[in-house]
Amino acid sequence: xxxxxxxxxxxxxxxxxxxxxxxxxxxxxxxxxxxxxxxxxxxxxxxxxxxxxxxxxxxxxxxxxxxxxxxxxxxxxxxxxxxxxxxxxxxxxxxxxxxxxxxxxxxxxxxxxxxxxxxxxxxxxxxxxxxxxxxxxxxxxxxxxxxxxxxxxxxxxxxxxxxxxxxxxxxxxxxxxxxxxxxxxxxxxxxxxxxxxxxxx
Amino acid sequence: xxxxxxxxxxxxxxxxxxxxxxxxxxxxxxxxxxxxxxxxxxxxxxxxxxxxxxxxxxxxxxxxxxxxxxxxxxxxxxxxxxxxxxxxxxxxxxxxxxxxxxxxxxxxxxxxxxxxxxxxxxxxxxxxxxxxxxxxxxxxxxxxxxxxxxxxxxxxxxxxxxxxxxxxxxxxxxxxxxxxxxxxxxxxxxxxxxxxxxxxx
Numbered sequence: 001x002x003x004x005x006x007x008x009x010x011x012x013x014x015x016x017x018x019x020x021x022x023x024x025x026x027x028x029x030x031x032x033x034x035x036x037x038x039x040x041x042x043x044x045x046x047x048x049x050x051x052x053x054x055x056x057x058x059x060x061x062x063x064x065x066x067x068x069x070x071x072x073x074x075x076x077x078x079x080x081x082x083x084x085x086x087x088x089x090x091x092x093x094x095x096x097x098x099x100x101x102x103x104x105x106x107x108x109x110x111x112x113x114x115x116x117x118x119x120x121x122x123x124x125x126x127x128x129x130x131x132x133x134x135x136x137x138x139x140x141x142x143x144x145x146x147x148x149x150x151x152x153x154x155x156x157x158x159x160x161x162x163x164x165x166x167x168x169x170x171x172x173x174x175x176x177x178x179x180x181x182x183x184x185x186x187x188x189x190x191x192x193x194x195x196x197x198x199x200x201x
Numbered sequence: 202x203x204x205x206x207x208x209x210x211x212x213x214x215x216x217x218x219x220x221x222x223x224x225x226x227x228x229x230x231x232x233x234x235x236x237x238x239x240x241x242x243x244x245x246x247x248x249x250x251x252x253x254x255x256x257x258x259x260x261x262x263x264x265x266x267x268x269x270x271x272x273x274x275x276x277x278x279x280x281x282x283x284x285x286x287x288x289x290x291x292x293x294x295x296x297x298x299x300x301x302x303x304x305x306x307x308x309x310x311x312x313x314x315x316x317x318x319x320x321x322x323x324x325x326x327x328x329x330x331x332x333x334x335x336x337x338x339x340x341x342x343x344x345x346x347x348x349x350x351x352x353x354x355x356x357x358x359x360x361x362x363x364x365x366x367x368x369x370x371x372x373x374x375x376x377x378x379x380x381x382x383x384x385x386x387x388x389x390x391x392x393x394x395x396x397x398x399x400x401x402x
Contacts, residue, residue, distance in 0.1 A: 167373070193397065
């Protein structure tokens, strides 16, 4: 049937999209890549996919819900937390990968728009939490816990706070557009998160 | 005249608000405190302040611009980075103060809405950057640089990345609503930012 965001939204709870659903997701990604950016609403998605709007709405409740699934499918493969056994190197690689995704003009501004939509629409907020945030957090948690077990994290570090410390700065720059996101910035954040601000102790 | 957000927006560039302007700001803060939350649009602001909408629009270009100035005036006094000479204690105090502001139901959700509006409206984005982000960043930078000079920060720390590391997690939780913001969380972020995730080195 569909990867319907209207199901309870557990990751993997939805079925795989059918042919029409795949066409809709592909069309939405194409729209993301148009520069300068174009509005991505139901009409634009349906027109690009060559299907009636009703066929989109049979599978997703809103254009934002389509966009979220389209970006998720595009971005998720790039964000599988690496595990080479060297936590410092893996954290740096993961933050650099995220910075590249956020800096992609087809992706970053759309994530900002989705976060804004989540602030206004609880259904989008739930979908974002269940389909983007929680799966990514689970991957990070597993990697942080392995690192802690391997003695590569201080044993008393709270894993969720630690993940926020490492990943928060990138989201901060993305969502508030305070400064550009670059691989160099991501690498500096990784190093600083590991070593801390304070003098050697 | 006004604290007009339509001026180039350098902090302090606008004149102080006149009597009507002050009434508009006070009315907007009152609206922020109504629970459950109510829409804060031009009509609501004008009605609460007892002035015509035209009087609001003579001073600010939009309801969001009023809201930004109202919150700024309310919150800024709570966020003067302390300087007791003990950077670790001061950072913790500042992060705890921010967590309290973000967790205030009259403030946090409105900041989220403003950040969302900034993503859609470049004028709001500029106002946010000039009137909220930059003045706060300057205060933080000064305190971080003092700490570095006092040997309370590693000398090679890039100050802007360090500020992002400490403050990013709180914005992350606020803007994505991934978990509650508490003083305890803020204190844990401060400690982790200073000590780092990695094992003692």
